[in-house]
Amino acid sequence: xxxxxxxxxxxxxxxxxxxxxxxxxxxxxxxxxxxxxxxxxxxxxxxxxxxxxxxxxxxxxxxxxxxxxxxxxxxxxxxxxxxxxxxxxxxxxxxxxxxxxxxxxxxxxxxxx
Amino acid sequence: xxxxxxxxxxxxxxxxxxxxxxxxxxxxxxxxxxxxxxxxxxxxxxxxxxxxxxxxxxxxxxxxxxxxxxxxxxxxxxxxxxxxxxxxxxxxxxxxxxxxxxxxxxxxxxxxxx
Numbered sequence: 273x274x275x276x277x278x279x280x281x282x283x284x285x286x287x288x289x290x291x292x293x294x295x296x297x298x299x300x301x302x303x304x305x306x307x308x309x310x311x312x313x314x315x316x317x318x319x320x321x322x323x324x325x326x327x328x329x330x331x332x333x334x335x336x337x338x339x340x341x342x343x344x345x346x347x348x349x350x351x352x353x354x355x356x357x358x359x360x361x362x363x364x365x366x367x368x369x370x371x372x373x374x375x376x377x378x379x380x381x382x383x384x385x
Numbered sequence: 386x387x388x389x390x391x392x393x394x395x396x397x398x399x400x401x402x403x404x405x406x407x408x409x410x411x412x413x414x415x416x417x418x419x420x421x422x423x424x425x426x427x428x429x430x431x432x433x434x435x436x437x438x439x440x441x442x443x444x445x446x447x448x449x450x451x452x453x454x455x456x457x458x459x460x461x462x463x464x465x466x467x468x469x470x471x472x473x474x475x476x477x478x479x480x481x482x483x484x485x486x487x488x489x490x491x492x493x494x495x496x497x498x499x
Contacts, residue, residue, distance in 0.1 A: 305486060315476065315489040328486060361428060365487075372418060372483050376430035 274298075276377035278364050284383045290352040293380045296345055297366030305365040305374060306339055306349050315363075321347065333358075354384045387412045387479050391490035398467045399498055405452075406462045406493045408477030414438075418480040419453065419460045420487065425473040433475070436460065464495075472497045 277296040285291055297304045305320040319329040321341045329339070336355070341347040351358055361381050365374040388411045398404035410419070421433040436444045436453050443451050448468075452461045464471055477490040 307487075314491050315487075317486040317488075320486055331486075363430060365430075369483070371435060372480065373420075373432055373435055374487060375432065376422075379428055379430075381428075 276366055276375055278377035278380050282381050286385055288353045291354045293349040293362050295347045295364030301366035301368045303367045304347050307363040309361040356384045359384050387488045389477050389479050389488055389490035391477055391493050393493045395494045397496045402467055403465045406475050408460045410458050410479050414481045420478040421462045422476045423473045467497045469497050
């Protein structure tokens with residue numbers, strides 16, 4: 273299996289621009305998670321989906337962030353408009369039923385100038 | 386809410402030696418899962434080991450083993466025969482129920498030296 277695939281790997285954008293991060297989970301996994309990693313806040317969950325349905329979006333910072341999972345093999349995280357404080361590494365992870373191990377993608381390093 | 390604490394920001398160990406990384410957590414749940422993840426400089430998050438709270442037996446994966454003390458809410462990771470490739474950040478993580486979010490500690494940076 274190819275593992276969790278994320279694109280792009282690096283993104284540099286200017287403040288105010290829209291940013292879209294993409295994730296393809298491992299085939300057969302039914303849960304998908306978006307995490308953000310920063311020096312200040314560490315690793316924190318933004319949102320997760322079970323069977324394409326959002327279950328917990330309490331970690332989404334504000335209305336500028338939105339996430340979708342239109343089908344079992346694709347998810348997007350969108351930031352509009354982006355701000356410098358959104359600069360971070362964004363990870364996507366997926367898991368199947370038992371043994372509930374989450375496998376992470378390589379991450380997207382986002383820099384907003 | 387669950388919290389995970391890693392009290393050792395940095396540690397160093399010589400190659401071939403053994404090192405133990407500490408992790409404590411706070412929860413009112415009785416059934417949960419604990420994990421250790423490794424993040425090398427490539428920033429890839431790699432699952433190292435998993436422990437189910439209902440199991441008394443400590444998990445082992447090759448050179449990696451855990452000491453799980455449920456009553457003390459402690460979950461330490463022992464790395465035996467340390468190798469240069471073990472140099473990384475190590476994160477302890479808690480999951481309170483099946484297929485739910487991971488709550489991470491702040492990490493321990495491990496340096497393996499010659």
